[in-house]
Each structure stands twice: as C-alpha cells, then as structure tokens.
Amino acid sequence: MTDQTKAPCKRIVIVGGGFAGLELAKHLKDKEVEVVLVDRHNYHTFQPLLYQVATGALEAETIAFPIRRIFQNHKNLNFRLANVLKVISDRKVIETTIGEIPYDYLVLATGAATNFFGDKQLEHFTMGMKSVPEALNVRSMILQSLETAVIEQDPVEKEELMTFVIVGGGPTGVELAGALAEFKNHILKKDYPSLNPEEMRVFIVESKPRVLGVMSEEASAKAKEYLEKLSVITYNSVRVKSFDGESLLINNGEVIKTRNVLWAAGVAGEFPEGISADKIVSGNRIETDKYNRIKGYTDVFAIGDVAAVITPGTPAGHPGVAQVAMQQGQQLAKNLLAIIKGKEPAPFKYNDKGSMATIGKNKAVADIGKFKTQGFRAWVLWCFVHLFSLIGTRNKIVVFLGWIGKYFSYDGATRIIIRPFSRELMREDTAAK
C-alpha cells in the first residue's frame, strides 16, 4: 500500500470492502493503475459466519479481517476509512466524510442492508444482522433475555423472554434458528439450570411455502426435517404484519408473544446518493449492463449485492450471494484493465458453484449443480468451504479449533455481553457505523 499518487496512472476508486470490492482490489495488485479502496469499517466482514458470532460460537475478530493487513503488500492501493455520501459523476469525484476523492473509474461495491420494507416499527423493534456490531448486539440481546428470564417471576413475561422468532427462512434465518436450537438443546441446561429448556422456543416465520426457497426442493425438505428434529417451529406461507416489542402479529391472525425478533427477511441494496433514480430496480439494486457498468454512465460500475446485471438471460439480475460478488469483482478487474488499454471488455457470466446451508451439527444441505447431498457429508463440505474462505491462517486455526470443540461439547466459548444491548444505544451504534 502507498499513499503517493502516481500521476500517469488511472485511478480506480472502489467503494466497499465486501466480497466484491475485495476481489476486485486483489486482482488489481501490481497493475498499472492506482487503486483507492474506501470502506466505513477498517475490516472486511465474512458475513456467512455472522450468525456464529451472534450465537456466541465465534469471536468477532475471527470473521473480521483488517483491510490494511490484507493489502500490506499492494503498493498501488490506498485504503481510506470513510463513509461515502455522494457520487458527483459530472465532476468525477465522490463526496465522503473525509472530503472529496476524485476518480477515473468508480466502482460501487456497497452491498446490501437489511430490508424492513419501510416499516419503521419493525426496524425499531427487530434486529438485523448484516455487520459485526449488529451480530454482537444480537448476542447481547439473547444473553440478556435469558439473564432476565432467570429472575422473572411472571410466567407470561418469562415466556416472552424465552421466545426467539426469526423472520425469514433463507440461509441466514435457517442457520440462525439451528444455532439457537442447539443452544436451547445443549447449552441452556448447563448455563441456566433454573430455566427449563422446554420453555425456550425458536420460531421461523417464512412467507414462502418452503424454507431455503432458493435451493432445491430436496434441500428444503431435508432442512425442514432437521429444523423439526431440533424442535424449531416453522411457519410457512405467512407474513409478519407488525411487532410492537412484545407481540408479533402474523397475517393468519396468530400472535406470538416474544421480546426477541431477528429480521432475516430480505435485503436491499445500499449506496450513496447521486445515482439516477431511473437506474434503480427491484430490491433497491442498481441496474448495470453485462460489463457491470451502470446503465447511462461511462465510468461508474457496480458489483456484488448492490448490482443487478440485467440482460435477456438474467432479467432480474443475479442472486445476492458471495460467489456472484467475487466473480464480478474478478471479471471487472480484467475489464477495467482492458478498457484502460482500449481493448474490449468481456461480459460477466456467472458460474454457479452451488449453494449450501447448515442447520446444526451433522445437519447441512448442499446443492452442487445436479449433485445434491445432505447430512454429515454436506456438513463437512460446508465446514471446509467456509474454513478455506476465511482470510488468514490464524483465523482458520481459531475457527477450526472452535468448531472441533463445539463438535464434541456443543459448547462455544464466547457467550459474553461485550456491550449491553439497549434499543437506544443500538441505534446510535449502528448509526455511527
């Protein structure tokens, strides 16, 4: 990394150090370009394992990698810790909390945030889990609810405290529900002997007819079976109407009394001001052409969850998953270098390597093209794929050891409330992100 400006080089500014931005930056190493990577965090978040931080199985730091450390040997890259406020494309600058940054090529890799579909009450009373601080808030909330349940005399309030509802039955929702159910089945009686594990309840509320709707029917069916085995109560084909902090109202008229609602029911693209409204498509994503160039712009691109590459073959863009983000980052690196040299860029083509979700120990599902597997085999596969995707040898070892320990005892070691959770403080924290 260097902070000196090399005059003759084109400057590529990347906003966001998620999977997409990171891959793009890595593939520009030692090339004849100047790269500026801007992120509001000084670390990359390995989002697929956030639920393990939230449920006290992993340390926050093992899934957060300092960006400066990742790019220690990238001499043509500068990192900037800042929030990007606005794209001013006619002047070719972005406005940030640390001033303006000029670009020759701009890449928005800003990802997606939790989507509450405009419902302010849901946004206030439920908890998203898209960042490390949010995952730590979820962890604190779970542990604080149980601590309060221990001393609660009123049976109704106690039930509310011990009821956990996950809205959304996609991979995040299913993995979180599974982890909470294992907590209930294996940890609760050891840590909280005065609480009856039977009284802790975990729900999934999913609007589609099946959980893991993006995966095969086989995977969905098996996931449902696993969830039942772990005594997770799954509601399908229903929607949450409202939640006031104590009563979750479902559109079939049912009410679940709970204090703990985790919102994993959808995401929406998140990006700075200044992108023409007519480029925004469903899911608040930015429409791009097949080269990930934002339609109507010549030198502004979007990759990852925030981008929707809309072509005749992909009328709704690609799924918002790490694989797409990484492949787009890699492809755009090649394309930007080609464009700079006056060559033809190549269109993005998604190579779907399959998808996986883990529900609990030995309980996972995997669809790898036509090959589908479940149970122990899928679980081992899931562990290895995630382990090898982690950045840094030490993180790999620490996470591996944690999983080994947990395999035999179910007992993660990180059930600590680093900062007490309160709705007021939480809002400030996440605002400060």
Next chain:
Amino acid sequence: MTDQTKAPCKRIVIVGGGFAGLELAKHLKDKEVEVVLVDRHNYHTFQPLLYQVATGALEAETIAFPIRRIFQNHKNLNFRLANVLKVISDRKVIETTIGEIPYDYLVLATGAATNFFGDKQLEHFTMGMKSVPEALNVRSMILQSLETAVIEQDPVEKEELMTFVIVGGGPTGVELAGALAEFKNHILKKDYPSLNPEEMRVFIVESKPRVLGVMSEEASAKAKEYLEKLSVITYNSVRVKSFDGESLLINNGEVIKTRNVLWAAGVAGEFPEGISADKIVSGNRIETDKYNRIKGYTDVFAIGDVAAVITPGTPAGHPGVAQVAMQQGQQLAKNLLAIIKGKEPAPFKYNDKGSMATIGKNKAVADIGKFKTQGFRAWVLWCFVHLFSLIGTRNKIVVFLGWIGKYFSYDGATRIIIRPFSRELMREDTAAK
C-alpha cells in the same frame, strides 16, 4: 448452578467476579452453603492482558470468560447479572438493579476503577483501561487516530494524532507503552506505508523517579533500558497537570501535543453505597481486619483490590494485584466455612510469589523473591504464567497461537475497530457497564 433456594443453608453473596470473587466462589463448590455471585458483566475479565486487546494483539473474547460457563457444575451457586447499588447491613440485604438480594454473609469483591483523582477534565479526555469495553475503546482510538493521520495535511495536527502518551509507569503503563512501541516499529510501515514510523511517538509520564516502582531497582533499570531500546520516551518524577484533548501540560512546564492520552496512573477502590465512611482508607479501599472482615461489621467482608487488610504488619494493606486477590478469596472460603461451623477463622497471610512485567518480545523483567531475571528467560516465564492463568483450554490455545504468530511477525490479527470510538458514545457505554 441452581436457582433453587436451599432453606437450611447459609447464603453467601459475593459481589464481583474478578480474581478474588472467582476464587472464593470456586472454593465454596459443593460445600454446605448457598452462593450467589453478582456481577455487572456476565464474564470474568483477565485484566493482565487487557493491554493486548487494546493494541490489537488479542481478541476480546479470549480474555473474557463467561461466568456461567465457569460455574456450570457448581450446584450450590447462582449467578446474577446486576449492578449492586447499596449495602443495607441492618436488614442484611443488598439493593441491586434487579431488586434486593438477602444475605447471611456478604463479600465485596468489587475491585478498583481508574483513579482520576477527581479531575473531571482528565476523566473526560483521557482513557482508562480496566474493562473489556474500555480496552476496545482504546483500540478504536489508536486505529482511528492513525487513519486520520493518513489524510491529515497539517503537520501539527498529524503530530498530535501520532503521539501517544501513557500516564503512569507501573506494569500496565509499561506493558502498554511497549506494545505501542512494537506497533510503531513493526506494524506501522506495513499497514500505513504513507506514515513515517519516526513520527509516531510513545511517551510514559511517571511521577516516581523510576518505572515499575513496585519492583526491584534491577527490574526498573532493565525496563528503562528496554523502553529506550524500543524508543519510548520516558519522563520520570513529573506529574500531569492537565489535558484539554490536545495539549498535555506537565508540572515541569513542558507541553506534549497529543490526541491520545491513556491513563494508567492509579486505581481507586469501587464499591456500592452503604459502607460507613470511617471504614474507607487511602485509595478508596475498605479497611478490614486480618480475616478480611470489614471493621465494625460482623458479616460483611471485603477481598481483592477493594480491601485493605490493615494489621500492624501491613499498615497500608496489601498491593492491589491478582495474587493477593486470589489468596484472599481462597482464605475467605475456608474462613466462612469455619465461621458457619462455629470454628476459629485463620488470619490472611500473603504469600508473595513475585512480580513480572513484559515490555516487548524477549524483553521482560521478573522478581521472584530474591531471584531476579530479565530478558528472554523472564519473557518466557511471563508468557507461561499468563497462559496457564487463562481459563479454558480453547483460550489458552488461541492466545498461544496468537503469541507464536506474533513472535515471528510481530503482527497481531485483530486490528479492527469493532465500534468507532467517540467521547460521547464512550461515556454512555462505560456508564452502561
């Protein structure tokens, strides 16, 4: 652990899960008493390694152990997450944030907090480091200052951002200064290539004529030599007069321009209301007899940093270190059981096993009785003593791996700003502790 009350047993309420409270509770396992352990955190903090969390060498969770997990098999112990507000000894109850808790015997093991000697400006602008949230705030502050220095154009402001002053040259101050100096010497050029390591400065300001004043002259001299080798600038026999956020005024008239002042210049006992003012001695500690019984009370005891066992042989009590706390906890466990059985308690007698401090890699000092050692040997000893004091196999392994990695590369892996630091937010967080 159980939350059922066993009527015939005496109830011992322990306030604080630090070294003293933990040892006491452990030694009451399976005894004919009911134990209630109350702490405002749900974890025990291994304070000797807080400085490594603050400097990004260790994950917060590796030095914080969930109290419920420690006591999983203690059937006669209940944990309560609460702040203790007041001791009401005539009714034999404590008032807490979760209601009143009655006791037969009460033990205050509430430890010590940073002592700003009543100076509100110092308290506002400098940072203490007695808890995990505080250590994470220090980590965020260090990293945020460097991120800001990268983009700072004004040389004076840049110098302020890159100047770190540690007030207090005791073990905490020396260890923190050493860790910051190693950061400066080994990490800075890799992570922040645009910053000149020469421009990062680390100061210690100590009121006594030598650093590590509690250790031997030999240890002090060697520590001073190590600090010089690491290019830490040490001021002795001077005091801080004031700090307004930018200028640190010393009583020799000198001013150090800095944004980063870490306060390790003393601690003061911290305890709930309700203890007679005439029992409070120097350092805001509670005076006890040789059985750790608070003078004037029959069934209220104090152990650890908050207690001063004042006898003819120890006119100022014992030093506020982990060893004293642990030995008092162990002794008091025996004494309480004796007292309950109507037997004679035994007086506390401190067995000083020596003291150690580490300044950097291969640079430590140790006084073990008459045996004094420095350098590599002391450093290995320091590592092993701290490693074996950690609770939990996994934590031992994770910390050990971290140290191994750091030994070869100096490069810890946890330089992440989990929550951005701001004075305003910090105050709320620490208040919420």
